[in-house]
Amino acid sequence: MKSGNPIVAAALGGALCLATSANLSADESWSVTMKPLMAASFEAASNHIVGFFVNANGLCKLTVMIGEAREASETPASRLQLIVEPGRRARFDAADGDTLQFACKPGAREMTATKLESVAAVPVED
Numbered sequence: 590m591k592s593g594n595p596i597v598a599a600a601l602g603g604a605l606c607l608a609t610s611a612n613l614s615a616d617e618s619w620s621v622t623m624k625p626l627m628a629a630s631f632e633a634a635s636n637h638i639v640g641f642f643v644n645a646n647g648l649c650k651l652t653v654m655i656g657e658a659r660e661a662s663e664t665p666a667s668r669l670q671l672i673v674e675p676g677r678r679a680r681f682d683a684a685d686g687d688t689l690q691f692a693c694k695p696g697a698r699e700m701t702a703t704k705l706e707s708v709a710a711v712p713v714e715d
Contacts, residue, residue: 620703629702632658633683640691642673642700649673649693649700653681673700680705 621629628641640653651673656666673679673693681689688705 620701623700623702624698631683631689631702631704633687633689634685635659636683638681638683638689640689640702642691642693642697644697645672647675647697649675649691649697651679651691651693651700653691655681 623629623640623642625643626641628639631638631640635658636655637658638653638655640651642649642651644650649672651671653669654666655669657664669681671679673691675693675695675697678690678692680691683689690701690703690705692701692703694700
C-alpha cells in the first residue's frame with residue numbers, strides 16, 4: 590500500500606487548522622503572514638478560498654483553491670497555481686466584491702495574504 594504525499598497532507602492539515610481558528614466573515618479586513626505550506630483561509634459570499642505556497646527556487650509557487658462554502662457541496666473545488674516573484678503580488682477578486690491579495694516576500698520565505706475591502710466611489714453632484 591502506498592502512503593500519501595506528506596507535503597500535501599501538511600498543507601491540508603494547515604488549511605484545516607487555520608480554517609477552524611481564523612474563520613473570518615466577509616466584512617472583516619485582515620492580513621496574515623504565511624510560511625511555506627502554511628495555509629490562509631478566506632470566506633467570500635458563497636465561496637471558501639484556501640491558499641498556500643512553497644519556495645520554488647526563490648519564487649513563491651502559490652496554490653489557491655476555491656470551493657463552495659457549503660459543507661455538503663458536491664461541486665469540486667477549483668485549483669489555481671501561479672508563480673509570484675519576490676516583491677510582486679497576485680490578486681483574486683471574490684464574488685462579494687472584495688479582493689484577496691498574496692504578496693511574495695524576499696527570498697520567497699514568506700507571503701502575506703490580505704483581504705482588501707472594496708470601496709465604491711460616490712460621484713459628487715454639482
